[in-house]
Structures are given as structure tokens and as C-alpha cells.
Amino acid sequence: MLNLTSALSARVSALFGVHFFGYGLFLPFFPVILEFEGFSAADIGFVLGAGTVARIAASPLLTNLADRTGQRRWSIFVYSLLGTVFIALFALGNGLYVLGAGVIGYMVFKAPVLPLSDAYALDAARNTGADYARMRLWGSAGFVAANLAGGFLATGDTVWVMLFLIGLASLLTGGVVLSLPRQSGAGASEGLREDVGEAPFKAVWFWPVLILLGLFQATHAAFYGFGTLYWQAAGIADETIGILWAVGVIAEIALFTVAGKIALRFDPPVFLIVAGVAAIARWGLFPFADTLVSMIAIQLLHALTFGAAHLGAIAILAKVVPSKWAGTGQGLLATSIGLQMAIGLSVCGALYEMDPDLPFYLMAVVSAAGTLVMIALTPMVRQRMASNPVR
Template sequence: MPRPSPSLSQRVAGLFACHFFGFGLFLPFIPVVLEFQGISPAEIGFVLGVGTILRIAASPLLANLSDRTGQRRLSILIYSLIGAASVALFALPGGLLVAGAAVISYMVFKAPVLPLSDAYALDVARNTGTDYARMRLWGSAGFVAANLAGGALAAQATSWIILALIALASLATGFVAMSMPPQRREEPGDEQGGETPTAPFKSVWFWPVLAVLGLFQASHAAFYGFGTLYWQAKGVPDFAIGSLWAVGVVAEIALFTIAGKLAHRFDPPVFLLVAGIAAVFRWSLFPFADTLAAMAALQLLHAFTFGAAHLGAVAILARVIPSKWAGTGQGLLGTSIGIQMAVGLSVCGALYDVDPDMPFYLMAGVSVFGAMAMLALTPLVRRCMDTALQAAG
């Protein structure tokens, strides 16, 4: 196995940092920018809803197109350039029509960038021994930096700076991708001139496993959708709410820092089982946390409910899906998360109107189901990973 290249691992880390910096500005602050442009909340909701639906569909399709052409880096560049051009549409007059087209186009063409980046990073980890989690943690750091920058710029007079930074982050993502070397995808059969293994997308077992992997992230629906509103209703100051969100991301980064060592002792299903158990505790106790210390303590569990779940999911897909189709696999994971998250947000919204505590109890129940489903599927997942490993050997 080649020795890891510090320069390559740093560039992959930079790829994640650039992408998530733009995403960390777009996700929380694009509704604010649209509102400053005179677009009503109902229209904003419609635009983001359409964009979300199209993003969910576009992620695996555009990632699959990249896998078929074998041009992963070039695809990231093209999608990122289109993303930046989409943001530039805000400079044109046209109100809702132009702004809506800009937002939806950005969401669609940026959708495959993360799965393709994950696929490239996993190839680097597989071929050089570089720790995937240590590269990926810079995405989380970029997201936090964007949140802080966006919060300081979230005023009408400076909203154009937010748009400019989103576009620049998209451009930087594409150019960092092209600065990296083509990553050799070592598949069984390469040396003998035989056929590479097929992806498991047509296998019956793959789809329930994919659904369960997505379920762990979708269990955050109540928190992502209503966590801030819930804390505000409890009288938590806005600056403290921002700090609570930061605690969760810092905990996530801490796990990513040591995840490589943990991966030598525990296989991916264990990461997911730990994530499910942590989520049961986190969401069950969420309504009972009535002090900042208690809230912060529960936020530390984000390291497991998000971080461990993410690492376990991408590792399972990396082991059972050939490298040639890795972008498609990671894109399908994003679609699984997106569909279940959308359903979760809708249900949690209805429950929040009835009782603000109910969405979190529902997420605790979802987490129980996810942990039990993962426990039941673990023998199957391990057999599939072992089979893929033997085929690769």
C-alpha cells in the first residue's frame, strides 16, 4: 500500500472544508437573503420544498453519471461551476422567478458534490491508508466557520456578501477537486483483465440496509427542524442557542479525530448500534433538559447520533460497493436520508403544534426501531462485507 501523501490528504480536507463552508452559509441563511429580496415566507417554503425534492432525485442520478464516465474530479468542478453561476443569477432582476431558479439550480447541482467527494476520499483512504474521518472533520469545521460568518453578515446591507461567499466557496470546491490527482480505483479483475464486480444495487438485501442507514440521520428531523424554536420557547438566549449548536459540532469533530483508531477495534455496524443507543437517550431526555448544562451534555451525544452514524454508514457502503460505483452509492445514501428527513420534518411539524415535546419522543421511538433493525441486519451486513472483501482479495 502506498504511503499516505500529506499533501493529498490536506487537499481532500480542503475539498470538504470548501464545500461545507458554502453549505453552512446556504442552509441557514438563504431564507434570510430571500426575505430581504421581498419574497414571502410561503414563497420561500415553496422554493425550498421544490429544491429539496429535486435535490433528492438529482444526487444519485448526477453521481451515477460521474461514475459512468469515470470523471469524478471533473464532475465536481462542473457541478461546482454551475452552482456558482446559479448564485450569480441573484444579480439579475426578476424577483421570485429568478431567485427561485437560482436557489433550485444551486441545490440540484451541488447535491452530488458531497457523495462524489466522499467517494474520492474513501478511495484515498483505501489506496493510501489515510484516515477518512480526519479528512472529513474539516467539513464540520468549515460548516461551523460559515455559521459564525453568516451570523455576523445576516443583515440586509451585507446579504450580498453571503451570496458572494457561497459562490466563492463553490468555485473553490471545484478548483480544489481539480488540484487532486486522479485516484486509481483498484478493483478485483484489474490485474487479470477480468470484469470488475457489479454493484449490489439490484440485490434485495441492499435496499432495507440503505433505508436503515438513512433512518439514523433522519432521526434528527425534530432537532434540525424545531430544536432552536424549542429552546427559544424555554427562554434560552439566542447566543446560548448558537453555543449549544456549536457544542454538538465540536463533539462530532472530536469523534472524527479519534475514529480511525476506533475503526481498528470495531466494525461499521458497531458504530451504528452505538449511534442508535445514543439517539434513544438523547431524544428521550431532550424535553427534560431544563438547564444549559443539561442541554450541553445532551448535545455532546451528537458525536454519536450524527458522527458515528455517518462513519458507520459510509464505511458499510465503501465495503460492499465497488469503487467504480462509490459515488452512486453515497448519492443513494443521501437520497435515503433526504426522503426520510422530509417525511420526519412533516410529521414533526404537525406534532409540534400539538405538543412541542412529542416530536422528540417520536424521534426516540424511531431510534429504538433503527437500533433494533441494525441489530437484526448486522449478521447480514457483516456477511456482505466479508464477501466483498474476499472478492477483492
């Protein structure tokens, strides 16, 4: 059994790794690719903005479709294959409309892949005892590897290599998922009993909790949108900024390595409360970090502000959402994060123009509010988790 669990963990780890490798190339470097393809700044903003809106809308719809058909693994395969097809449109090189459709289509069909992969990994952890956090850390490792590779490939001569690798990563994601066995919680046609209980999506209590879970990730809006610009304005070298970003992801990986043991002592709401307290400190102190040592210390808190919040959120959903609808639950979480992140970026942009420190102070205030609400809701969340036994 141990060997079987180890083999399954390795394949799920590979699923996260190849998916995040492609995402780690796409997220920071696709604007560069579009610029080399002749897109203006306005075109890039429009295409990526439209893709973001479409991605946020598509995630819950496509994950729900996968849950309804009970074919979670095949859905990941099909969505990944379609993502590859849309990236392949860049081989045609036919201007704004074709390439814009390629970007938007890729973003739409890659949107449900991570929520469905999380749902599968959680089923694997539930059914075999595999460690979700240790599997998920390979996604973070793949993202870092892609960031490093992209830095060498983001030139006019090699940008096609980056496009090829993004498409290949999507194709490999589909290939890896087909190597995975069925999980008993992955839908009715994959062995799930029909008497598993109802999804909580119609319950009033579920939606405030979902918004709160997304809020903890959305407090990163100021940093994701303006952290690099803030450091550049402070005279920090680009190489040092790259190191600072890497420190945050490495800290996240370190937490994922030991999170399974920590979870034996602390339940998911505690993870979120700790994440909120860390976010108050991180964003409140961010403008005061004026030495490399203090900046690294701030970045180490990423293990908690992102890592602990992520683990707490998916663990709560894994308890309150039946396995049959786990993909939908994770898709709704992704939408909650995306919508709140978009709002946060818009507000932080306006504040940044007024005073570069203000967005980070706002994130600290939002983190404090979220932490207080999480503390208030913890008894109810624990009750809902206890009343929905693992299934």
C-alpha cells in the same frame, strides 16, 4: 509515501472545508437572503421546498452519471461550476422566477458534490492509508466557521457578501478538486479494472439496509426542524442556542479526530448500534434537559448520533459497493436520508403543534426500532462486507 499521503489528505480536507463553508452559509441563512430579495414567506417555502425535492431526485442521477463516465473529479468540478453560475443569477435581481431558478439550480448541482467527495475520500483512504474521518472533520469545521460568519453578514447591507461567499465557495470547490490526483477506484477511465464485481443495487437485501442507514440520520428531524424553536419557547437566549449548536458540531469533530483508531477495534455495524443507543438517550431525555449543563450533555451526544452513524454508514457502503459505483452508492444514501428526513419533518411538525415534546419522543422510538433492526441485520451485513473484498 507518508509525505504524499499527508499532502493528499490536506487537499481532500480542503475540498470538504470549502464545500461545507458554502453549505454552512446556504442552509441556515438563505431564507434570510431571499427575504431581503423581496420573497414572501410563501415564496421562500415554495422555492426551498421545490429545491429540496429536485435535490433529492438529482443526487443519485448525477452521481451515477459521474460513475458511468469514470470522471468523478471532473464531475465535481462541473457541478460546482454550474452551482456558481446559478448563484450568479442573483446579480441580475430579476424577481421570483429568475432567482427561484437560481436557488433550485444551485441545490440540484451541489447535491452530488458531497457524495462524490466522500467516494473520492474513501478511495484515497483505501489506496493510500489516509484517515477518512480526519479529512472529513474539516467539513464540520468549515460549516461552523460559515455559521459564525453568516451571523455577522445576515443584514441588508452585507447580504450580498454572503451571496458572493456562497458562490466563491462553490467555485473554490471546483478548483480544489482539480488539484487532486486520480484514484484507482474512481471509474474505468481512471484506472479501475473491469473485473471489480457487480454493484449490489439490484439485490433485494441492499435496499432495506440503505433505508436503515438513512434512518439513523433521519432521527435528527425533530431537532433540526424544531430544536431552536423548542429552546426559544423555553426562554433560552439566542446566543446560548448558538453555543449549544456549536457544542454538537465540536463533539462531532472530536469523534472524527479519533475515529480512525476506534475503527481498528470496532466494525461499522457497531458504530451504528452505538449511534442508535445514543439517539434513544438523546431524544428521550431532550425534553427533560432544563439546565445549561444538561443541555450541553445532550448536545455532546451529537458525536455519536450523527458522527458515529455517518461513519458507520459510509463504511458499510464502501465495503459492499464496488469503487466504480461508490459515487452512486453515496448518492443513494443521501437520497435515503433526504426522503426520510422530509417525512420526519412533516410528521414532527404536526406533533409539535399538539405537544412540543412529542416529536422528540417519536425520534427516540424510531431510534429504538432502528437499533433493534440493525442488531438483527448485523450478521448479514458483516457477511456481505466480508464477501466483497476492498476493490
